Amino acid sequence: MFQFLDRRPASLRRRLGLAALFAAIALPVAAQAQEKFPTKPIHVVVPFPPGGINDTVARPILKKMGELMNIGFVIDNRPGASGTIGTASVARADPDGYTLLLGAASTMAVVPHMMKSVPYSSSRDFAPIGGLASVPSVMISGRPEKYPDFAAVLADLKKRPGEATYGSAGPGTSHHTQMSFLNLELGTSMLHVPYKGSGPAMADLLGGQIDFLMDPLPTTITQVGSGKIVPIAITSAKRSALLPNVPTFIELGVKGFEVSTWFGLFAPVKTPPAVLAALTDALSAALADPAIVQAMASRGMDPLTKNPAEMARYVADENMLWKGVIEKTRIGLD
Incomplete structure (x- = not known):
């Protein structure tokens, strides 16, 4: 049986052994450091000009998420081409959780069926983080x-x-x-x-x-x-507390006419599950905050409290609805 004899000096062997031990300890520490999220500000692309309802919805919720995650959220307005330019930029972004999308009914479910070519797919290119708000x-x-x-x-x-x-x-x-x-x-x-x-x-x-x-x-x-x-x-299913005397279309006999302008938070599709989970947890906590709930109610907005799976189904259903409407009304943009 062959046996290897280490003829290096004992002091050198001890130093090498300690180095190997420290390296073994450092590897999981380094891995944990790499997995920590977030470590820098998170950019949220709003594919519309500043000052609109998109900003009104996003800012207080993102501010609260930033407080909960101890990190800054930066709104990045990238308007153009009915919101498709900014939306497509997030589809192409690094899937690391630091570039997110404020997705809206128009960009995620309506405009894709009104244009012959859209540079993204709302189902294939994005991972839902959760819903934000629904506005009748x-x-x-x-x-x-x-x-x-x-x-x-x-x-x-x-x-x-x-x-x-x-x-x-x-x-x-x-x-x-x-x-x-x-x-x-x-x-x-x-x-x-x-x-x-x-x-x-x-x-x-x-x-x-x-x-x-x-x-x-x-x-x-x-x-x-x-x-x-x-x-x-x-257009809501129930009357609004802010306009209690105004009937719904459903009450008036327009059966099934329930529509809204809705918003959700999305990440590039290959974003790691742990990162998505951290963002979803912060979003859920923000939407449950009494100050956020009150602020939204005072503006006529309803929290769209949907987890990622529910949000994915919701977006799919909205796509089916608007695809049918657009085909029947022929209101394409091309």
Whole structure:
């Protein structure tokens, strides 16, 4: 039997042995250091201009998540091409948890079916972290004397097919797609008048240049107090506590017409499970914070409390809904 004899000096052997021991101890410590998350600020891409409802939804929740994770969250607005530019940039980002996406109904479920080519897939390229918020819309008119309620609206739409108009913040926005869906459900033919933003659309509604606007509840609330608009119906399943006298479309007989502008937090698809879990835990805790709950309720927003699996199913269902609507209404952007 061959036996190896180490002829190196004993002092050298001891030093080498200690070095090997320290190396063995250091390996798991180094691995733990690499696995620690987060260690630097997390960037959240918002694929729309600053100052809109996207920022309103994201900022307080991300601020709370930052407090819980003891790290900064940085909002990175990257608008363009109906939100597809910023969304695609996250799909291509390193899957390390430091670049996330504020995904919205439009970018994740609507616009992909309105364009011939979109540089991402909402199902294949992203890992859901969880839901953030759901915001219903309100059909409003600037002519209280002509359209005091839904019955008056429906009678006029039937009497003057193809003459009534509705505004939007642009093609593909919730104002546009939700009213197109309503046209489909009612069998009516209101005409779409696109604007460069919701502000000009609201101005023309108040000025009487257009008849209707399907407006997100938070901005509707600011106008209701002026007495210049009349809220006709809301798109949520239940009435809003902020507008308790405004009926839902479902109450009014438009069965199944429940739509919202929703938001969720997403990461690139190959992000490590442990990183996703840490982000999901922080998001869940933020949405449960009483201050966040109160702030959202005061603005007409509902927490979209869905875990990653539930959020994935929700996005899939929304894609099925809007794909069908867009095919039937032919409101493509190309």
